[in-house]
Amino acid sequence: MLRYFTTRKILAGLFVLVICLTLVYGCFPGQKTLKSAPQLLTDPFLQLPTQSSVRVVWFTEFAGSKHSVAYGDNFQQTATANTTKLSRTREDQESRVGNKTQNGQYKQPVARDIWRHEAQVVGLTPGKRVSYRVTSVREDGESISSNSFTLAPTPTAGTALKILLTSDHQLKPMIAANLQKVVETVGRVDAVWLAGDAVNIADRASEWFDDHGGGAFFPCLQGRAKSQRDFNGVKTSFTGGEIIQHAPMFTSIGNHEVMGRFGKSEGLGAEFNDAIPRAVAMKLYGEKSLKDNSYNTDTYEEIFTLPQSKEGGETYYAVSSGDVRLVVLYATNMWRTPNMDAEARGKYRERDKDLQNPENWGYGQVIFEPIAKGSKQYNWLVQELNSPEFKQAKYKVVMFHHPPHSLGDNIVPAYTDPVQVIERDAKGKIKAVRYNYPKEADYLIRDVMPLLEAANVQLVFYGHSHVWNRFRSPSGMHFLETSNVGNTYGAFLSGDKRPVPPSDKKDYAALGDPNELKPVVPTIAPLSGKNGKPLPYIASNDITAFSIFDTSTGTVSSYRFDTSQPNSKVVKFDEFQVR
Structure with missing residues (x-):
């Protein structure tokens, strides 16, 4: 009888244990899938600092309530967040969400509900960092808090800053490694400048928040990525870097934000x-x-809180930080294939099957926001370059997406509106639609660069071609394209040529910088080509690069890391000083 009661107690205990495991893990013993604890969709990140405040932003997949920021000594101060719902975020056949490692989870675009929370932390003192954390309460009453991070207002003049220069993340395979090495190499940065192309498809929510491939935008910049590089059967994991929880980010619009x-x-x-x-x-x-x-650009503008200009809103603006005046332009166009075959809805032609239906035309490499002389953006730029804030800044930097000088492929054709040429047969039927791009009408070279030269801009920073290269004008203005962060599409200095139309060679350069500046060879440790000579660029799918602007010395330093050799060291390969 005693044995019977003992056995009953053991069985009852095991039953209780099973129930507990089920409640805690959401499964019975032996099942491999565990129920994850509710969490914030992102860590908080910093936006729009002023002399005494900064915005704190985070995202959730629940509407919830009581979204707030606790900050200061012992988190005794509180700022209440305003909540909005993203209006266009969706998932589709190409999304990789949750446990799906392959495409095909959705049969058509499906709306994905995501809420954005933003609180303004006020009463801050320049130069003093303050601890903070955010909390959101779910509909079921569960309170979810982030880890503790630090924030600060806009740095005052004379404050030394380290600023990360980056662009073209786009879920590419080396992004997590790149940002992880930023933190390991230089520590905490004071700001992030991103010259466009944060993701591939701006309305695809998972690309911002939780793409299963491990390279989503926010996880990589917050040290929460789960990205793997596989070489010869050896897998190395990278998590990205805890960066934007502590440093405000300023972005420009790239073609992938549109x-x-x-x-x-x-x-x-x-x-x-x-x-x-x-x-x-x-x-x-x-x-x-x-x-x-x-x-x-709705999703882009809903995700970020950026400085605004009266004329361009968040799409182009200027902001001061420490000794720097940063001018951000909206200079990007629709990328289309350079292919010229009958099926190409490309830069240079329309598809044969679309010729009789203009509604299906692509209209070439469309410029999204005018910047030519006399345009609203051009006139705003003239005013900004003559403003006291700009003229009095020690460092004057201009950031946008499209390259004015590059060895990459995306600099061709010229940055100008496509000139449409329609060819018809004797009966008036369309037999071809072509697009020309006169080099002499390049708006960036013809109209914008002379303004920047005359205003003594020291650095022009951009992306788009997925290479690292830099140039210097005869007057001493520096041009830096540091977009080989996640992958590359090649550099065209010799050997392989850009795909360009066979005619009109004066308008379409197959090699070199079409705007005729000579690339600068890295000053410290350039890579070597097959001939043993130093290369003036990095265009690699194994080697990733990042750049840091140190305002204490006025130097821009570039670093590279070979992701195929995970035990290798980060190498500083170039450095120059703005005048």
Whole structure:
């Protein structure tokens, strides 16, 4: 009888244990899938610092309540957040969300509910860092808090800053390694400048927050990525870097921040590629819903809180930090294939099958925001370059996405509006639609660069071509493209040539910088080519590069790391000083 009661107690105990395991882990013993604890979709990150305040932003997948920031000594001060819902974030056939490692989870674009929370922390003292953490309360009453991080207001003049210069993340395979090495090499940075192309498809939510491939935008910049590099069967994991929880980020719009005609395609990738000029959309669809029928930057502008100009809002602006005046321009266009075959809806032609249907035309490499002389953005730039804030700054830097000088592929054709040429047969039927880009009409070279030279801009920073290279004008203005952070599409200095039209060679350079500056060879440890000579660029799918602007010395230092040799050291390979 005693044995019977003992056995019953043991069985009862085991039953209770099983129930407890089920409640805690969401599974029975032996099952491999564990129920993850509710969490914030991102860590908090910093935006729009002023002399006495800074914005704290984070995201959740629940509406919740009581979203707040606790800060200061013992977190005794509190700032309440305003909550908004992202309006266009979706997932589609190409999304990799949750436990899905392959595409195909969705059959068509599906809205994904994501809430954004933003609180303004006030009463800050310049030069003093303050601890903070954020808390959100779910609908079921569970309170979820982040770890503790630090924040500070805008640095005053004379404050030494280390600023990370980066661009073109786009979920590429080396991004997590790149940002992890930033933190391991230089420690905490004071700001991040990102020259466009944060993700591939701006409305695809998982690319910002939780793509299963491990390279989503926020996890990589917050040290929460789970990215692996596999070489010869040896896998190395990289987590990115804990960066934007402590440092404000300033961004410019790249071509991948712009979405095309809304809801007119079966997938988000096709929608992204379906941007057409506003003037064309006006003729085709009228003024109603013009943005939805041309292109938009809605998700980009909803995600970030950036400085604003009266003329351009968050799309182009200027901001001061320490001794630096940063001018951010909206200079990017629609990327289209350089292929010239019959099926190419490309830079240089329309597809044969679309010739009789202008609604399906791509209209070439569309410029999204005018910047030519006389445009609203150009006139704003003239005013900014003559402002006291700009003129009195020790360092004057201009950031945008499209390269004015580059060895990469995306600098060709010229940055100008496509000149459409329609060829018809004797009966008037369209037999070809081509696009020309006169080099002498390049708006950046013809109109913008002379303004920057005259205003004594010291550094022009940009991306787009996924290479590292730099140039210097005869007057001493520096140009830096440090976009070989996640992958490369090659550099064209000798050997392989850019795919360009066979005619009009004066307008389309197959090799070198089409705007005729000579690339600068890295000053410390350049890579060598097959001939043993030093290369003036990094264009590699194994070696990733990042750059740091140190305002205490006025130097810009560039570093590289070979991800195929995970035990190798980070190498400083170039350094120059702005005048």
